[in-house]
Amino acid sequence: ASTAQSFTASGSSLSGNITITAPTDYEISSTSATSGYAGSLILTAVSNSIANTTIWVRIKSTALQGSPSGNVTVAAAGAATQNVAVSGTVNPAPSIISSVTSLSGFTTTQGTASASQSFSVSATNLVDNITVTAPNTSWEVSKDNSAWGATATLTQIGGAVTNAPVYVRISSAAATGSPTGNVTLSSTGATSQTVAVSGTVNPPLAATYNWVGGNGSLATATNWTPSRISPAATDILQFNDGGSATVTSFTSQTIGQLLVLNNTKVTLQSSAAATLTISGNAGDDLVVESGSQLNLISDSAITISLSAGATASIGGNMTLNGSTSATAHKLLAADALSIVFNSPAIITAGTKFSGNMFGNSGTTNVADFKAGTKYIAQGGGNPFALTAPNSKVLFETGSWYVHQLTGTPSTSGRTYANFEFVTSPSSAISSSASTWTVDKLLLSTGSVNYTASGGLVIKGDLEIQSGQTFTYNSASNLKFNGASAQTVFGSGSFTVSGSTLELDNTAGLSLQLAAAPVAVILTNGSISLTNNDLTTVSISGYSTSKYIKTTGTGSLKLSAVGASTKIFPVGKSTYNPVTIANGDNLTWSVRVADAVTGVQSPYNTTKAIQRMWTITPSGTSTGATLTFQYDDSDPSQVGTSYNSLSANNIWHYDGSAWTLAG
Secondary structure (H helix, E strand, O other), X not given: OOOOEXXXXXEOOXXXXXXXXXXXXXXXXXXXXXXXXXXXXXXXXXOOEEEEEEEEEEEOOOOOOEOXXXXXXXXXXXXXXXXXXXXXXEOOOOEEEEOOOEEEEEEEEXXXXXXXXXXXXXEEOOOOOEEEEOOOOOEEEEOOOOOOEOXXXXXXXXXXXXXEEEEEEEOOOOOOEOOEEEEEEEOOOOOOEEEEEEEEEEOOOOOEEEEOXXXXXXXOHHHEEOOOOOXXXXXXXXXXXXXXXXXXXXXXXXXXXXXXXXXXXXXXXXXXXXXXXXXXXXXXOXXXXXXXXXXXXXXXXXXXEEXXXXXXXXXXXXXXXXXXXXXXXXXXXXXXOOEEEOOOOEEEEOXXXXXXXXXXXXXXXXXXXXXXXXXXXXXXXXXXOOOOOOOOEEEOOOOEEEEOOOOOOOOOOOEOOEEEEEOOOOEEEOOOOXXXXXXXXXXXEOOEEEOOOOOEEEOOOEEEOOOOEEEEOOOOOEEEOOOOOEXXXXXXXXXXXXXXXXXXXXXXXXXXXXXXXXXXXXXXXXXXXXXXXXXXXXXXXXXXXXXXXOOOOOOEEEEEEOOOOEEEOEEOOOXXXXXXXXXXXXXXXXXXXXXXXXXXXXXXXXXXXXXXEEEEEOOOOOOOEEEEOOOOOOOOOEOOOOOOOOOOOOEEEOOOOEEEXX
16 A cells, blocks of 8 residues: 545535545555555534544555546535545565575585575566575675575565675575575565475584593593594594493593494493583494493492483493492483383493493383393392383393382382392382282292282292292282293292282193192183192183193192182193082182093993092092083094983092992
């Protein structure tokens, strides 16, 4: 719209209001010179008169180029219409034209401006100069390829700019990455134009320094080759001579990478708390190769901190420990899963280590223990650190957590892979309110007494070595829930006192130690007893496909068998249960074999059921009722001459011969 001009309107002895109407391409306002515009307006008469009122007139913004004119009419009923002639000029709109819409392929190294690219700009009918604006601080612009900044000005002459060059480049302040944005061309009254720009900023070029100082100071320039005279935040520090070195005078600093290679063993020491920040470069940024070691052993805390984007690959060993007092060394990272321990890495929190190795706040799951790795806890807090289910560490299947602390491990709501107890005296776990989940559970040295309300889920084997006892006495089930066959074995003792043992694994559980849970639930899969007894009060969930397999000398024992029938869901290769009633409240033991042994004449196996049940009461029975189940349509369960239409006889084996019972 044009600048407004004005006139005044008034009236007296009126019989109505005054209507003021603008001609085409014009608009009027009685509000102000800058607002309230319309094609017409009404002045309201008060007591048949209207006082002097300013009326502003301007050309509309939609008016086309040319010389619009006409009359503003001022009319009222019964009064002669008054005309105010208006005329003006609409000049052509300012226009900016760029020779390109985008520039790409800018490339540089962090800290150095890129080579420039250019395009040309033309414009017509301008009323002001053109301002060229860079997208952000990662970019800068110039009109002469010499003076650079966030903006540049293209001067118009007579309203025109003709093929003026504009130069663009990535600035030296740009961070590593892929900067993008739009260069903007703007001028008063003109539609702004943009040129999209994109490029790549590579990590800064880094100097590599190799340690040659033996046992020496990190700060001594000549302990490195080449001499590290001017330390920089991009430096790559490398220990690769295959020897052992204790590196002292460790102070806070930022480097690009730290590499321990070629079976080299490095111990860092500091006389004051210090942080080594690893900013990152191409590839992994903290590397400890298999066979190499990086140890933090000092009474002053040393922190190694990986910046965002930096990663660690550790296949060798690390020990974090104090020299004479408990010290809180740390291995921190900004990103999840950025500290990766690869087989055969062993990470030891020593007896004089304190705190949480991977920190106790910030990003979750920063440390990832792959299969074949170990975290050995001799001191300090638990590596999870955060409130469950959150954690600073992830133990993948096949990794190990080795508990060598006298204190209780973190179990409530925690998921480990393999877990080994190497403790003395025993560990009492009583405060685990949520489920503890492990793969294999190994008691090497030290017994475990689990009385917590939260249950325990074992997805692998339970191994109890000689002299050790695993006692489970919880209100929640002890659940075996693996994806492949599981085993309870060893030379120790397995006690499930007052608790329920649950199997939820279609591949089954081999129970190679005696157990006496208060109840057994077969959610999925069968339990094989081998040569050990399973004693319980009740058992549920059994079927023809999930039952107690008596594969050896072990038996299923059910206690308090009274007048009511109790089912003993046993079998070996097939489901062949026994029901017992009127059992005198005794404990009865049952197992079944797939073949009949000790056969003598007149016993004829070809006519017999090919199953042998061994049933033993815990005391003298006054006469129990026994019912046997078999499938006479299954040729593996009956002899070749078995007649299902004939009455069956029960035979009893007394240890030397079979006799007809009853």
